[in-house]
Amino acid sequence: MSGIKTVSFIGLGQMGRPMAKNLHEAGFRVVGFDASEEARLEAGKSGLIVSNSLEDAIRDSDCIVTMLPNGDIVQDVLVSNDRFLSAHKGALLLEMSSSAPLQTRQLSELVGTHLRVVDAPVSGGVKRAIEGTLTVMAGGSNEDIESSKPVLEVISSKVFSCGPVGAGHAMKSINNYVSGAGVVAASEAVRLGTEFGLEAETIVDVLNASSGKNNATEVKMKQFILNEAFSSGFALGLMSKDIGIAADLAKSLNLNLKNLEETDLMWKRASKEVGGSADHTRMFEFVTTNSDSKN
Incomplete structure (x- = not known):
């Protein structure tokens, strides 16, 4: 010890x-x-x-x-x-x-x-x-x-x-940026596929057996999202905060990372509309609610 x-x-x-x-x-x-x-x-x-x-x-x-x-x-x-x-x-x-x-x-x-x-x-x-x-x-x-x-x-x-010192927290924010982007991508993939007529479970199964597999498809979609449990234990507001830390770090280093900026804005909007205390897997609801064309 x-x-x-x-x-x-x-x-x-x-x-x-x-x-x-x-x-x-x-x-x-x-x-x-x-x-x-x-x-x-x-x-x-x-x-x-x-x-x-x-x-x-x-x-x-x-x-x-x-x-x-x-x-x-x-x-x-x-x-x-x-x-x-x-x-x-x-x-x-x-x-x-x-x-x-x-x-x-x-x-x-x-x-x-x-x-x-x-x-x-x-x-x-x-x-x-x-x-x-x-x-x-x-x-x-x-x-x-x-x-x-x-x-x-x-x-x-x-x-x-x-x-x-500081490298651990930098890495954590980078990790959660990639994780949060994965949740958005998986949610949009399911919305797209089901609109075409595919079954949500089939979409997730194929992704997990293919190159689209990620943390969201493996441990979130069926376990917390498709069954509407939304109980992963990690708050939407905390995910938004961590992604914001990554975005702020990029700005402090004078980096123009557009996808990070867009992901940060999307999670901030979701935190405001869905609620920061909601489970972060409820990003799926935000994505599906806001996915219909405005044109």
Whole structure:
């Protein structure tokens, strides 16, 4: 278990709670915190130690994991009133939220005299969080990423070292751009085929046996969309946010990526019309509703 014995887990929502539970069951002393009393109560039922105070949760911690909605909240939670100083000097901060890469670099500068920062966002959704088979995209020094592996390997099946601090969050936004574009393409494909007279299930089966196969056709169309369950566990607004991070990164690098821009705009519209809290697989409803010709 290397030198990490106590892990402070900040953010006990749908993703954070099973991740923290897996660390607890692996033998780490896990102290959880969430601003939501309901989330704290649910985590306590899982056998986790839960603190009502963030400062107490990270006090004397060897490793802080943040699993929060965005980088603004991470900075507010840790940097405000220098709360991060409660942790051991030299402790690891594993920033696993979906944050903007340049903001993550700023965070590293703010806390870097006290904490070693590795940004380590994940992909895989709630099901793989429960299984401990998430994919982790890590950014930081080689030494710090190596130090973090005893924790990361409990909650994931694959850990990719992507580069310096910020690289993990850059990779996460790129991944979700491709994922979100795939959901749109698969939804439009089904709309096109069914309008012609094909069966939706047949379309998906053929795509999955052919070169059109992607994550949306494999693990979303039949499981969450065609059966109208819309319960993948990942919000439409979060997907939109992540794609927006990729679009903003492209602009900051002076890149003119038209498909990324269009995908970003489409998910923003869907988030507004369908609702950001809706499951992201409801993009299918947005696509089908807006697919009729206006001419």
